[in-house]
Amino acid sequence: QNVLQQQQKDTSDSKGIQENSRGALEKARKIQPPTISLMEGGEYEHGEFWGEQDAVIKAAWEEWWNQQETSLPNLLKAKNEMMDSALVRAVQQVRQNPTEENEDQLQKLFQPIVANQVYQIPLLTPRGVQLVRQHLDVASYYYNDRKHHNNNQTQDNNSSPVEKAGIPTRRPNGMNRYGIIIDPSIEGAVSYAEINKWMQELVDEFVRPLSRMLFPQLTSRNHPEDDCESYAFTIRYHPEEDMELKEHSDASVYTININLNLVPEKNGSSLDTTTVQNSNEHSTTHHDQSTSTTTEQYEGSSLYFVDPVTESQQHVSFSPGMAVLHRGLIRHAALPIEEGERHNLVIWLFGQHGYVRFGEYPKLERLTVAERWA
Numbered sequence: 051q052n053v054l055q056q057q058q059k060d061t062s063d064s065k066g067i068q069e070n071s072r073g074a075l076e077k078a079r080k081i082q083p084p085t086i087s088l089m090e091g092g093e094y095e096h097g098e099f100w101g102e103q104d105a106v107i108k109a110a111w112e113e114w115w116n117q118q119e120t121s122l123p124n125l126l127k128a129k130n131e132m133m134d135s136a137l138v139r140a141v142q143q144v145r146q147n148p149t150e151e152n153e154d155q156l157q158k159l160f161q162p163i164v165a166n167q168v169y170q171i172p173l174l175t176p177r178g179v180q181l182v183r184q185h186l187d188v189a190s191y192y193y194n195d196r197k198h199h200n201n202n203q204t205q206d207n208n209s210s211p212v213e214k215a216g217i218p219t220r221r222p223n224g225m226n227r228y229g230i231i232i233d234p235s236i237e238g239a240v241s242y243a244e245i246n247k248w249m250q251e252l253v254d255e256f257v258r259p260l261s262r263m264l265f266p267q268l269t270s271r272n273h274p275e276d277d278c279e280s281y282a283f284t285i286r287y288h289p290e291e292d293m294e295l296k297e298h299s300d301a302s303v304y305t306i307n308i309n310l311n312l313v314p315e316k317n318g319s320s321l322d323t324t325t326v327q328n329s330n331e332h333s334t335t336h337h338d339q340s341t342s343t344t345t346e347q348y349e350g351s352s353l354y355f356v357d358p359v360t361e362s363q364q365h366v367s368f369s370p371g372m373a374v375l376h377r378g379l380i381r382h383a384a385l386p387i388e389e390g391e392r393h394n395l396v397i398w399l400f401g402q403h404g405y406v407r408f409g410e411y412p413k414l415e416r417l418t419v420a421e422r423w424a
């Protein structure tokens with residue numbers, strides 16, 4: 051073991067490894083990803099290919115991030131301005147003093163769509179959406195590709211303050227083809243330090259405790275591992291690409307789905323001017339003279355959830371930054387998009403090794419308020 055450690059130290063000290071890992075980005079950019087063909091059930095499509103490319107792709111993400119670190123926003127530092135302030139205040143209050151009253155105050159911020167099953171809440175600020183999108187847009191392989199295509203323009207990387215990653219990415223799920231997976235361990239996923247850490251903190255500090263509060267019947271003090279793992283991915287609908295999602299349930303105990311459509315901040319002057327250039331945006335984009343703020347509007351593309359009691363469909367339309375939290379089990383679908391595009395970040399929570407438990411725990415076994423917010 052000591053010999054191995056020493057060897058690792060020797061190579062990382064030497065210039066050799068730097069050159070080697072510099073090579074990874076160049077190599078990864080030359081990889082021709084397999085054509086996505088399945089419109090349904092494609093979760094494992096080309097699994098072997100992504101397995102073979104895993105090492106070079108992971109090294110490429112690391113190398114790219116080392117180069118871009120100073121030009122992309124620091125999500126961890128901006129954390130407070132990214133989250134809705136009413137939510138942050140109520141979470142802080144219940145964390146400091148985990149009483150049922152404080153949890154009730156927090157719970158009041160959530161609007162039920164289907165009782166005990168589906169809730170909505172404003173989660174990210176316009177600024178928060180913008181900062182996350184700055185990361186995801188440059189990481190997203192197919193997004194940039196399509197923009198490039200539609201505008202018939204040559205992408206001038208040199209004039210862009212942030213270099214697009216250009217690293218091939220794997221489809222996020224069986225029915226949607228154009229999003230990305232964000233995960234440090236999955237083959238073909240986007241994975242670099244800043245986005246991994248931000249995602250982990252979002253899950254640990256907000257998504258998991260909030261879900262435990264909204265769906266207390268699903269977590270047991272005897273089985274804290276039931277919601278310990280997560281899977282994060284983006285989805286994107288566009289009238290010429292993926293337009294809808296058929297009715298399904300998720301392989302999750304609970305899911306959070308956050309809209310990431312851009313909207314100008316109220317105080318436009320505080321906008322970061324080192325943003326990714328939007329010169330290639332499609333026609334629904336509006337430019338503000340001084341701040342190059344962007345609005346992405348779309349028509350259609352609402353979700354419906356099937357109420358398990360009444361069997362009626364309950365519809366939800368997203369606004370930028372808004373989140374829907376729901377039990378994975380509840381059936382839901384996305385209706386066709388008619389115009390514009392919709393960007394969402396979806397995070398599934400489930401148990402160890404992907405285990406999804408559907409049963410409900412008896413009252414006495416459930417987590418207490420203090421345990422949820424510990």
Ligand SMILES: O=C(O)CCC(=O)C(=O)O
Binds near residue numbers: 285300307382384
């Ligand atoms: O279109 C949406 O926002 C829903 C996405 C979804 O349900 C899923 O990816 O599992």
Ligand SMILES: [Fe+2]
Binds near residue numbers: 298
């Ligand atoms: Fe889903």
